Amino acid sequence: MWKFVSNVWRFFSRLSSEMSHVCPVHCEPFKRESVPVRYGLIRYSDEYIAAKYAGFPWSASSVNGGCVVSPDSPTDRYVEYCEQCRANEAMWHEEHPSSTFKFE
Numbered sequence: 001m002w003k004f005v006s007n008v009w010r011f012f013s014r015l016s017s018e019m020s021h022v023c024p025v026h027c028e029p030f031k032r033e034s035v036p037v038r039y040g041l042i043r044y045s046d047e048y049i050a051a052k053y054a055g056f057p058w059s060a061s062s063v064n065g066g067c068v069v070s071p072d073s074p075t076d077r078y079v080e081y082c083e084q085c086r087a088n089e090a091m092w093h094e095e096h097p098s099s100t101f102k103f104e
């Protein structure tokens with residue numbers, strides 16, 4: 001019995017590890033690259049947020065660095081991203097050219 005539990009545990013541990021490097025929406029393995037870090041108060045439109053969660057949650061085309069910037073703040077950072085999410089995000093930007101940010 002203990003050996004069975006151990007094997008099941010090992011199976012799910014390995015599956016979990018492998019799945020963490022796969023886009024949960026598109027089931028594509030993540031790629032890794034450096035992207036720009038954006039600083040300041042960045043507010044996305046509700047339309048963009050809804051589209052991102054539904055169609056491109058792992059596009060990771062940039063990183064939000066927050067509002068505090070110092071001389072040694074990084075200008076870019078490595079991220080994991082999904083190619084299909086990137087493609088979906090690019091298509092969304094083409095169809096909604098000025099809808100990404102919220103201006104109030």
Ligand SMILES: [Zn+2]
Pocket residue numbers: 023024025026027028056057058082083084085
């Ligand atoms: Zn994806």
